[in-house]
Amino acid sequence: MRAIALFTLTALLAVVVQTTVLPMTHLGRPDLLLIICVYLGLHQHSMFGVFGAFLLGYLQDAFSGGVIGLNAFGMCLVFAVVYLTSRRLWVDNAVSKVVVVFLASVVKTVAILALVAVFISEDLWRTIVRYLVLDAAVAAIISPAVFAVLSRTQLLAQVEEE
Amino acid sequence: MIELFRRNRIVLISATLLLVALLMLSVGARSERDDPFAGIVLEVVRPLQVAVVAAVDAVRNIWTSYFALVGVREENERLRRRVLDLEQQLGQRAENERADRRLQELLDYRTGLPGESVPGQIIGRDPLPWSGTVTINKGSSDGIGRNAAVVSQYGVVGQTIATSAHSSRVLLVTDPNSGVDAIVQRSRARGVIKGALDGRCLMKYLQRGDDIVVGDRIVTSGLDGIFPKGITIGEVTGVDLDKRGLLKTADIAPSAPLDRIEEVLVVVQHAEEEAK
Numbered sequence: 001m002r003a004i005a006l007f008t009l010t011a012l013l014a015v016v017v018q019t020t021v022l023p024m025t026h027l028g029r030p031d032l033l034l035i036i037c038v039y040l041g042l043h044q045h046s047m048f049g050v051f052g053a054f055l056l057g058y059l060q061d062a063f064s065g066g067v068i069g070l071n072a073f074g075m076c077l078v079f080a081v082v083y084l085t086s087r088r089l090w091v092d093n094a095v096s097k098v099v100v101v102f103l104a105s106v107v108k109t110v111a112i113l114a115l116v117a118v119f120i121s122e123d124l125w126r127t128i129v130r131y132l133v134l135d136a137a138v139a140a141i142i143s144p145a146v147f148a149v150l151s152r153t154q155l156l157a158q159v160e161e162e
Numbered sequence: 163m164i165e166l167f168r169r170n171r172i173v174l175i176s177a178t179l180l181l182v183a184l185l186m187l188s189v190g191a192r193s194e195r196d197d198p199f200a201g202i203v204l205e206v207v208r209p210l211q212v213a214v215v216a217a218v219d220a221v222r223n224i225w226t227s228y229f230a231l232v233g234v235r236e237e238n239e240r241l242r243r244r245v246l247d248l249e250q251q252l253g254q255r256a257e258n259e260r261a262d263r264r265l266q267e268l269l270d271y272r273t274g275l276p277g278e279s280v281p282g283q284i285i286g287r288d289p290l291p292w293s294g295t296v297t298i299n300k301g302s303s304d305g306i307g308r309n310a311a312v313v314s315q316y317g318v319v320g321q322t323i324a325t326s327a328h329s330s331r332v333l334l335v336t337d338p339n340s341g342v343d344a345i346v347q348r349s350r351a352r353g354v355i356k357g358a359l360d361g362r363c364l365m366k367y368l369q370r371g372d373d374i375v376v377g378d379r380i381v382t383s384g385l386d387g388i389f390p391k392g393i394t395i396g397e398v399t400g401v402d403l404d405k406r407g408l409l410k411t412a413d414i415a416p417s418a419p420l421d422r423i424e425e426v427l428v429v430v431q432h433a434e435e436e437a438k
């Protein structure tokens with residue numbers, strides 16, 4: 001229960017940072033929630049991980065101003081892909097995690113583009129693709145730091161539960 | 163079947179949630195209704211966002227103010243240095259202009275002076291209060307010898323008492339050891355100018371009946387063999403009889419500003435000597 005509370009708090013803080021601090025910087029808009037989703041896919045092979053990924057997407061939808069379900073789908077897809085990948089590949093060093101985050105960003109963006117094309121048919125792909133590589137790269141670069149925070153949070157939750 | 167579900171439950175639930183998301187997306191794309199849960203989430207996060215934005219703004223304001231202050235301080239320092247530099251240049255320029263004017267006056271005076279003269283600059287003043295001497299930057303190598311008259315465009319300065327190759331000591335007319343043969347320009351009454359050390363001179367050995375009054379101009383007589391004739395020494399500021407009542411002594415204010423004069427002329431050979 002503490003783990004869920006800490007995870008929720010972390011996710012909310014990530015949303016707050018992503019919606020307040022990052023837009024003030026010139027770092028693009030790296031998807032912090034996506035990094036958390038990748039972390040869940042790598043380390044939380046449980047119902048908590050699956051629903052956590054969905055809620056992360058839902059949270060992002062609530063703040064993105066788009067149609068509800070778009071990011072929820074993207075996050076679920078990312079979680080599933082990362083989960084399946086981590087079951088077959090050993091992804092435990094920093095470099096491989098950075099690569100996974102980058103690829104997850106690409107997967108999510110492509111999925112959202114596809115959904116936009118099918119359900120919304122607005123011509124958003126130019127806008128999305130323009131920032132795809134930059135945002136994916138920045139997210140990948142900062143992912144080790146976010147992973148470290150999440151590991152600490154998880155460790156804290158385990159210690160408190162014990 | 164249950165085992166299969168248990169083993170792949172993550173994938174199956176993920177797939178279910180993907181379908182749920184698609185359903186939400188499909189419904190959301192068709193209807194214009196706001197999602198009530200999204201509203202709740204926004205409301206929950208809003209105070210956090212407000213707090214973070216306020217904190218970030220505060221930090222950014224402090225940060226930008228700090229850098230602005232640093233910038234202002236640096237610019238202030240740079241401008242202050244510039245002002246000092248310009249003031250120094252201005253001062254130097256004014257100084258040069260004054261020096262030019264003084265030297266021009268000295269040059270004009272030199273052309274009217276009988277005989278030959280060497281311009282010199284005062285490079286030192288007497289360290290003791292009870293004597294009045296200055297050092298100039300010209301000496302024997304410039305043709306200056308002992309007991310040469312030292313004058314300026316304002317009047318008599320003194321006479322050399324010692325020389326080296328490139329400098330000379332000048333005994334000022336205000337020194338008690340100084341003696342200059344002088345006359346009252348108006349009445350031609352004769353006396354000897356001695357220094358009084360307080361910036362004044364005394365004209366001694368005037369006869370009781372000599373015509374001398376306050377305001378009279380005193381000039382060199384040329385009889386001492388040192389100073390050319392007719393150079394201004396000063397002006398009478400007071401006249402007294404001595405204790406015995408036989409001789410008069412006059413107070414003289416030197417015409418040359420001896421405490422601040424900077425350039426002088428040393429008369430190395432005057433007309434009388436030339437005549438000899």
